[in-house]
Amino acid sequence: MSDAETKEGTAQDAKDEASPKTDETAALAPKADDAAAQAKPAYRPPYAFLVIVSAVTLVADLGTKHWAVKNLSDPFERREIIDGFLGLVLAHNPGGAWGLLQNESPAVRVPFFILVSIVAIGFIVSLYRKLAPDQTALRWGLPLVLGGALGNLVDRIRYRHVIDFIDMYTREGTWLDNFIERFTGPTRGGYHWPTYNIADIAIVAGVLLMAVDMFQSRKAEKKAEAAK
Structure with a gap:
């Protein structure tokens, strides 16, 4: 070879x-x-959405409170929106929801609610960072709660109380009053809901949306387990 x-x-x-x-x-x-x-790439929730929705909520809350202070400050000033059900009246709430801690001294009450508000805001932002793309209800709920919390926090820092002006009530003997009495007992002159503001509406709406998200998440988990 x-x-x-x-x-x-x-x-x-x-x-x-x-x-x-x-x-x-x-x-x-x-x-x-x-x-x-x-x-x-990992999903990043739109922080611009969080800022815009919470800012709009905050501006709406502070703007309507400013209007209430300017137009409802006279003693016993009241404006009826729906006779026998909804009106506007200025109220200063030193406590929390349903008058929580309203009888405590400002030295205890004000720092407590400010601290609670700051913790809640931090929790909301951290939770928003973990949003999944399909969590639409939570994406709306968190900025609504954030805007409402900021609105009431501004009041507590500026005035040491929260400005409320939306007043819901029932007149004694009406069908709505009779319906409420089935759950609360005699209303004695009609039922009066605690006065509230736009921030409170946003917080309640946001919490309800958070509950919807929780329900949807559990439903999806059960569906995934059943598919295994």
């Missing part, structure tokens, strides 16, 4: 030995491409 034939045979053997590795690398390449395609 000539030297040329020997070299040619050696080169062919080396090529054959390299072929399996080349084929193996080629086989792994599609898998690497698939993994790269599946490695999508």
Whole structure:
């Protein structure tokens, strides 16, 4: 056998030995491409949405409170919106919902509610960061609660109380009053709901949306477990 034939045979053997590795690398390449395609960037909730919705809520709350102070400050000033059901009257609430801690001294009450508001705001922002793309109810609920919390926090810092002006009530003997009496007992002159403001409406609406999100999440979890 000539030297040329020997070299040619050696080169062919080396090529054959390299072929399996080349084929193996080629086989792994599609898998690497698939993994790269599946490695999508982590979802980031739109913080602009959080800022805009909470800011609109805050402006609406502070604006309506300013109007109430300017137009409802006269003693016993009241404006009826729906006779026998809804009116506007200025009220200063030193406590929380349903008069919580209203009889405590300002030295205790004001720092307590400010601290609670700050903790709530921090919790809302941290929860918003963990939003999933399909959590629409929570995406709306969190900024509504945030805007409402900020509105009442501004009041507590500026006035040491919250400005309320929306007054819901029933007159004694009306069908609505009789209906409420089934759950509360005699209303004695009609039922009077605690006076509230736009911030309170936003907070309640936001909490309800958070509850909807919780219900939807549990429903999805049960559906996923049933599919296993």
